[in-house]
Amino acid sequence: MTAARPGLPDAAEQRFRDALRGLPGRVWIVSLGILVNRVGNFLPVFIVLYLTGRGHSAGAAGLVLGVSGLGNVLGNTLGGYLADTLGRRWTIALSGVTTAGLTAAVPYLGPLSAIVAVVGLIGVTSHVYRPAAAAALLDSVTTDRQRLAAFGVFRAAMNTGAALGGVAGGVLAGVSYTQLFLANAAASLLFGVLVAVLLRDAPRPRAAEEEQAERAAGYRRALADRLLLRFLLMTAVAEFVYIQSTVGLPLHVTDAGLDARDFGLLIGLNGLLVLALELPATGAVARYRPEHVLAAGNLLVGAGLALTGLMTDMTLLAATVVVWTCGEMITSSVSYAYLGSLTPPHLTGRYQGLHGAAYTVGTGAGPLLGGAAYAVGPWTLWSLVAAAGVLSAYLCLPPRRAPAG
Known part of the structure; x- marks a missing residue:
């Protein structure tokens, strides 16, 4: 079960x-x-x-x-x-x-x-x-x-x-x-x-007959979990947004008259913040509901990257990096832990495999879609990023129950 x-x-x-x-x-x-x-x-x-x-x-x-x-x-x-x-x-x-x-x-x-x-x-x-x-x-x-x-x-x-x-x-x-x-x-x-x-x-206790049947069903059983499907869709959308830090951001940096060194400094700032603060940030959000933490984090990532299009100097661009990095830090570990709480013990590998596949789809499709959107116009991409950030945050929240009646 x-x-x-x-x-x-x-x-x-x-x-x-x-x-x-x-x-x-x-x-x-x-x-x-x-x-x-x-x-x-x-x-x-x-x-x-x-x-x-x-x-x-x-x-x-x-x-x-x-x-x-x-x-x-x-x-x-x-x-x-x-x-x-x-x-x-x-x-x-x-x-x-x-x-x-x-x-x-x-x-x-x-x-x-x-x-x-x-x-x-x-x-x-x-x-x-x-x-x-x-x-x-x-x-x-x-x-x-x-x-x-x-x-x-x-x-x-x-x-x-x-x-x-x-x-x-x-x-x-x-x-x-x-x-x-x-x-x-x-x-x-x-x-x-x-x-x-x-x-x-770890020792694996003998599964009940129902669990043995579910394990035999494998991915078919996992994909019947609607809450998991919602989480996987959220993951793919959120990774599309995040990967624009390596697609839309460098394109914007070039258009703003900055150079590769400036882009390197921005990405270096992200890496430094993550190394220094992600574990303390994870501890700070541990007391809150994971769904709410994931929603807030995805909003921060989407807002921070969407605001990139408004900034043309390094100070303001660095501020947007801080915003989306904060979102990254509070969601990364929480997403793994939250998925773990959804997972039947006998299907842990399958659930994690689907999570990895959704993550890879998002990071793989992100450069293609982001590059195409930027080619249409920079604001096409940044508007899409903002909308996708809101969607990924919405998908983190528990689905509404249908009213009885």
């Missing part, structure tokens, strides 16, 4: 800080693995520069990115299935090892068709671990506050790894792309080995 839907936080539940201190070791093991993996996650960032540097066209690089994005969607759904059947530990290990082997082959590939095929497969294997990692965290905790603390630590590890990886990747790319991709492969392999050696799957 479906887990109880979330309501108001329990006043007797421990404080967020206490929940952090009491997190089980499995949360720290998974988070350590994520940190290692993100530090070495160079291929998605540098593949375009690598391809154009080898003489391939921008269109060819776009094809590779498109195939990789499709692979990300497939990887999340496959990972959700494997997490519920093969287990969290071995799904993560399989993802790390296969991604390592494929990534190590990239600098030695010749024809573009081979690069498209292998990078597409990497898109699949590199996302298989995601539902299993989230499911492993959910297996380890029991209360809403613990779920929020676990995903707060998880997100902190991701953000720290991404920041360190950006610096390390830039250094390695300046030396050799072969070394860059081999380092990526080594990080993926270490991730898989760490989890295989240190992590143990």
Whole structure:
């Protein structure tokens, strides 16, 4: 049967800080693995520069990115299935090892068709671990506050790894792309080995007959959950809005007469705020209903990015970055924890797989739709962002019940 839907936080539940201190070791093991993996996650960032540097066209690089994005969607759904059947530990290990082997082959590939095929497969294997990692965290905790603390630590590890990886990747790319991709492969392999050696799957009690039937139904059963479908639609819309920070924002910066250095400073401000403040911000909103936190956060992201179109100097643009970054910080961990509260234990992998697929659809479609809207006119994009921000906030709120009668 479906887990109880979330309501108001329990006043007797421990404080967020206490929940952090009491997190089980499995949360720290998974988070350590994520940190290692993100530090070495160079291929998605540098593949375009690598391809154009080898003489391939921008269109060819776009094809590779498109195939990789499709692979990300497939990887999340496959990972959700494997997490519920093969287990969290071995799904993560399989993802790390296969991604390592494929990534190590990239600098030695010749024809573009081979690069498209292998990078597409990497898109699949590199996302298989995601539902299993989230499911492993959910297996380890029991209360809403613990779920929020676990995903707060998880997100902190991701953000720290991404920041360190950006610096390390830039250094390695300046030396050799072969070394860059081999380092990526080594990080993926270490991730898989760490989890295989240190992590143990939580014991799973024998499911009741009804739960066994639901588990056998798999994604069909998950997609029958209307509240989940609403959450997935919210995720896709919210990610379309957020990804405009890498699409509409740089286009606007250029049109405003600023340069790439200015855009880098704005994105650096976002990264600095997230690294320094996301975990405290997560603790600050832990006492409120997750639906309301998600709605407020999505409104902030939508408003902050929509206001970009009104600003033409760095001070005001930096202020808009602060606004949408605040929205990002209060929604990121809460969305994972909230989904965990919706999830039947025997379908955790499938629910997380669908969440990852919706996230990938939003981030994949966002650049295409955002770029097309900006081509029509900048205000077309910013109006669309504002409307999508309001829609994503509305979708966070519980649906109204039909009146009895």
